[in-house]
Amino acid sequence: MPSVAAKQEESSNSEPLWREAELHAADAMGRLMEFWGFRRHMGRIWTILYLSPEAMTTAALAETLQLSSSAVSLSLGELVRWGAVRKTWRPGERKDFYAAETSVWKLLRRVYERRELNLIREAAETFADAQRRLEEARPRVTPNERRRVDHMRKRLSRLSALTKTGERLVGLLVAGRMIDPGALREIDDPQFDEGRDS
Amino acid sequence: MPSVAAKQEESSNSEPLWREAELHAADAMGRLMEFWGFRRHMGRIWTILYLSPEAMTTAALAETLQLSSSAVSLSLGELVRWGAVRKTWRPGERKDFYAAETSVWKLLRRVYERRELNLIREAAETFADAQRRLEEARPRVTPNERRRVDHMRKRLSRLSALTKTGERLVGLLVAGRMIDPGALREIDDPQFDEGRDS
DNA sequence: ACGTCTCTTCAAGAAAATTTGAACGAACTG
DNA sequence: CAGTTCGTTCAAATTTTCTTGAAGAGACGT
Numbered sequence: 544m545p546s547v548a549a550k551q552e553e554s555s556n557s558e559p560l561w562r563e564a565e566l567h568a569a570d571a572m573g574r575l576m577e578f579w580g581f582r583r584h585m586g587r588i589w590t591i592l593y594l595s596p597e598a599m600t601t602a603a604l605a606e607t608l609q610l611s612s613s614a615v616s617l618s619l620g621e622l623v624r625w626g627a628v629r630k631t632w633r634p635g636e637r638k639d640f641y642a643a644e645t646s647v648w649k650l651l652r653r654v655y656e657r658r659e660l661n662l663i664r665e666a667a668e669t670f671a672d673a674q675r676r677l678e679e680a681r682p683r684v685t686p687n688e689r690r691r692v693d694h695m696r697k698r699l700s701r702l703s704a705l706t707k708t709g710e711r712l713v714g715l716l717v718a719g720r721m722i723d724p725g726a727l728r729e730i731d732d733p734q735f736d737e738g739r740d741s
Numbered sequence: 742m743p744s745v746a747a748k749q750e751e752s753s754n755s756e757p758l759w760r761e762a763e764l765h766a767a768d769a770m771g772r773l774m775e776f777w778g779f780r781r782h783m784g785r786i787w788t789i790l791y792l793s794p795e796a797m798t799t800a801a802l803a804e805t806l807q808l809s810s811s812a813v814s815l816s817l818g819e820l821v822r823w824g825a826v827r828k829t830w831r832p833g834e835r836k837d838f839y840a841a842e843t844s845v846w847k848l849l850r851r852v853y854e855r856r857e858l859n860l861i862r863e864a865a866e867t868f869a870d871a872q873r874r875l876e877e878a879r880p881r882v883t884p885n886e887r888r889r890v891d892h893m894r895k896r897l898s899r900l901s902a903l904t905k906t907g908e909r910l911v912g913l914l915v916a917g918r919m920i921d922p923g924a925l926r927e928i929d930d931p932q933f934d935e936g937r938d939s
Numbered sequence: 940a941c942g943t944c945t946c947t948t949c950a951a952g953a954a955a956a957t958t959t960g961a962a963c964g965a966a967c968t969g
Numbered sequence: 970c971a972g973t974t975c976g977t978t979c980a981a982a983t984t985t986t987c988t989t990g991a992a993g994a995g996a997c998g999t
Binding site: 815835 | 987989
């Protein structure tokens with residue numbers, strides 16, 4: 544990945560002095576975004592736009608980051624869908640111009656709302672569903688296995704409680720309200736303390 | 742991925758009734774973990790252990806989840822490194838037995854501490870470094886470009902502030918203290934208020 | 940000390956994802 | 970209404986990641 548490395552070639556040596564700093568910052572955000580489950584180029588492109596005083600064209604972005612126009616189009620499209628970048632236009636110009644949404648908080652919130660919250664919700668539903676299946680199976684099982692099923696029930700209800708609490712906490716985050724992680728800690732293992740071996 | 746689907750074959754039809762529920766729950770956790778940047782099997786294996794009343798062998802895990810022993814070994818090793826699973830042994834037996842760490846809060850905390858915190862820290866350092874490079878370049882740039890550099894400086898310092906605040910908030914989370922997301926919101930765009938759409 | 944049983948490591952193969960160039964289509968210009 | 974200029978989409982190609990079977994290392998019992 545010649546992202547930062549390939550900066551002093553191409554268009555002669557007319558690279559501005561600050562380009563290096565810009566690319567380093569973009570790469571840092573790219574790593575962050577990639578880690579967070581987005582395309583790495585989304586972070587890089589957003590950062591270039593965020594640092595730029597004016598909106599930029601796809602061509603300028605492709606040139607700056609040494610990407611193909613299709614790569615730019617793809618990531619840019621996704622950024623627009625997430626509301627992280629906006630299209631704008633200029634009187635004379637035919638090209639599309641893109642500008643970064645500058646409120647990082649707004650972006651964070653949107654992602655937690657649209658993505659993380661759904662994810663947790665789905666997990667919570669699945670756990671609840673597994674609990675239901677277990678209840679249903681319980682009477683049809685040998686007394687010997689009933690012990691086992693009962694253990695699973697307790698554990699599953701713990702997982703349910705955890706995910707539901709997680710859901711609530713992320714909800715609070717999205718709402719910008721205070722979050723108390725203690726709520727999660729309290730669910731943990733108040734009674735069964737079987738694991739004290741090692 | 743025949744994870745849940747492939748449950749009623751293999752070892753005759755002796756699958757217990759609750760196996761289905763167990764596998765569903767394991768898959769839910771697998772999705773969560775995969776989304777969170779871990780191997781998907783880590784979540785699945787951990788869940789099987791978490792739901793099990795006794796510690797299990799690698800063979801039992803491989804059988805339950807229909808995985809090769811090497812896949813189990815790999816994910817299990819990583820789970821042990823993260824402290825999510827502990828090895829235990831039994832008097833007569835030669836095999837290793839594995840038991841889940843049951844405190845989810847403890848696990849969450851450890852991951853945020855070891856992984857997310859470092860990630861943010863590195864990003865923060867890179868932003869700070871980019872700022873430094875910019876300061877250094879500033880005097881060597883045409884007055885025309887100085888405007889540009891100054892804009893970048895403002896934006897970069899915003900990114901720095903955001904990551905540093907993020908670092909602080911994650912630190913609070915790890916410490917189990919209250920978190921105020923408002924700290925992030927306040928950094929956003931106090932002056933330029935160009936984006937007040939949705 | 941040898942053979943056996945386990946777990947781990949490794950390299951080859953498979954699967955999944957990213958990337959790219961080209962084709963398509965829309966929108967403007969002359 | 971042609972001729973351009975852009976932007977997007979698509980499928981092939983590449984890279985990366987995951988999976989697996991086999992070989993290797995360690996430990997135990999005889």
